[in-house]
Amino acid sequence: TLVQQLTNVCPTCKSYGFIKSISTLSFEVLRNFKNDFIREKLKGSIILLVSPSVFKYIINNEFQSILKLEKELKCKIIMESNEKLADEQFKIDQIK
Numbered sequence: 001t002l003v004q005q006l007t008n009v010c011p012t013c014k015s016y017g018f019i020k021s022i023s024t025l026s027f028e029v030l031r032n033f034k035n036d037f038i039r040e041k042l043k044g045s046i047i048l049l050v051s052p053s054v055f056k057y058i059i060n061n062e063f064q065s066i067l068k069l070e071k072e073l074k075c076k077i078i079m080e081s082n083e084k085l086a087d088e089q090f091k092i093d094q095i096k
Helices: 002-006 022-039 052-061 063-073
Strands: 007-009 018-020 044-050 075-081 090-094
Touching (some): 022 052, 022 063, 022 090, 052 075, 063 075
Parallel strands (some): 044 075
Antiparallel strands (some): 044 090
16 A cells, blocks of 8 residues: 555554655655755755665665755755754755
8 A cells, every 4th residue: 555655664553553664754854955945045065964764765765866956956965864863854054
């Protein structure tokens, strides 16, 4: 089912509920990053801090999405892993 494709079994409740899959969370992070970038009128080089699992997924599976965002937003995106961030969280630092 679509729910099975977009979610993983929750390690806490053992399938009584659902959590979003890492691919779903990665796409949400990229979409929210783009929205924040536009809303805050950022420019130049940007450091995008994400959780280690989101970092690994994007680098291994969605690197073309980063290149597309760089072209679309006319910026340089430097991705970094930060173990203090949850999978759905991200932080933007602008390089001065």
